[in-house]
Amino acid sequence: VTPAGRERIPVGRDGESSVVWLGTGVLESTEELLVSPSGRFLLFATPAAPAAADSVRRALGKRLLLDRTVDDRESAKTLDAAGAIAAEALAAGVRRDDALVAVGGGVVTDVVGFAAAILLRGVAWNAVPTTTAGMADAAIGGKTGVNHPLGKNLLGAFHPPAAVLADPSVLATLPDRDHRAGLVEALKAVWIGNADLAARAEREIPALRRRDAEALRELLGGAIRVKAAIVADDPRDASRRQLLNFGHTLGHALEAAGGFAALRHGEAVAWGIAAAVEISRRRAGLSADEAGRILAALSAIGPFPPPERDPGRLRPFLAMDKKATARGTAAILLAAIGSPRIDPAVTAEEWLDAAAIMSLS
Ligand SMILES: NC(=O)c1ccc[n+]([C@@H]2O[C@H](COP(=O)([O-])OP(=O)(O)OC[C@H]3O[C@@H](n4cnc5c(N)ncnc54)[C@H](O)[C@@H]3O)[C@@H](O)[C@H]2O)c1
Ligand SMILES: [Zn+2]
Secondary structure (H helix, E strand, O other): OOOOOOEEEEEEEOOEEEEEEEOOOHHHHHHHHOOOOOOOEEEEEOOOOHHHHHHHHHHHHHHEEEEEEOOOOHHHOOHHHHHHHHHHHHHOOOOOOOEEEEEEOHHHHHHHHHHHHHHHHOOEEEEEEOOHHHHHHHOOOOEEEEEEOOEEEEEEEEOOOOEEEEOHHHHHHOOHHHHHHHHHHHHHHHHHHOHHHHHHHHHOHHHHHOOOHHHHHHHHHHHHHHHHHHHHHOOOOOOHHHHHHOOHHHHHHHHHHOOOOOOOHHHHHHHHHHHHHHHHHHHOOOOHHHHHHHHHHHHHHOOOOOOOOOHHHHHHHHHOOOOOEOOEOOEEEEEEOOEEEEEOOOOHHHHHHHHHHOOOO
């Protein structure tokens, strides 16, 4: 923690690395923290977080070559949208040593980051996440991309932002449902990677729900560090990075079976974790006590809309997980909180059985 009360968290390895700045008031130091080799910036911002975009505008003044808003509906996270962003940057005279700034949730950082990856074969970019999920997950680790009619996030690139500015005070205006879905992703990270912080966060769910600054900073910092450590080991998603998919095997299927409308991503992941906890009890030795703690914490973040449980409807979506390789989709289980296991032997039928009985009260 620096004197100003902000944390500096490095993510990734040399040549492919980001610096995350986390803390209330980080956006008051935008001018000092945003990175551009030329000193010039192009801003692409969600209309939903005007205060965050305004602090970037105020700090950069005349160094801002372009100032655009971005449609941040999930349905607008397309190759066309990335192309339009790149085209606007070219029309504005962008050069190789300029940098983009993306202000918004995961939709904006994914699509603007991808535009930065393809623009002139890669220009620098900065992320200013404005959602809980964005700060804990989407803006961290260098994955950028867009959706395709055949599936979510099927087109993309590894292109880490140079700097990530995460200021939890920006979350004050986020709708409750989005905030709670984001908390699920943040807890997911500490459940796989930091048992001490997980225990603390579980006790602080009421404070996290009401967006208490200190509770949020602690959990977000922990989640970012867990992701940073895993990404440093496996930047290109060849092995250990799979651990971050705890709760996502069934979660993705639930999300898809609901037409991406019934459940927020984080809500689907909450149900997916509930199922993974059941399977972890049987196959990985997770204790009844720790399983109960995880389910109680998820219930306290909820309620979440009821998931699809019909095996006939879920089965096709379990079979086409994007992470599937010739070897199939490995399950991420917990032997204990903080001790994840990759189990290649879990079948689709076991997920369907767990989906039929999982419960969050
Ligand atoms: N690249 C990655 O590693 C990664 C990881 C996880 C998720 N993602 C992607 O992130 C996307 C989801 O991102 P998200 O959960 O941040 O949601 P989001 O970007 O869809 O934003 C959620 C909603 O909050 C609004 N909003 C954003 N900031 C706000 C604020 N400060 N105040 C009020 N409203 C605000 C948005 O307009 C939107 O309606 C998905 O497309 C997912 O694929 C990417
Ligand atoms: Zn996720």
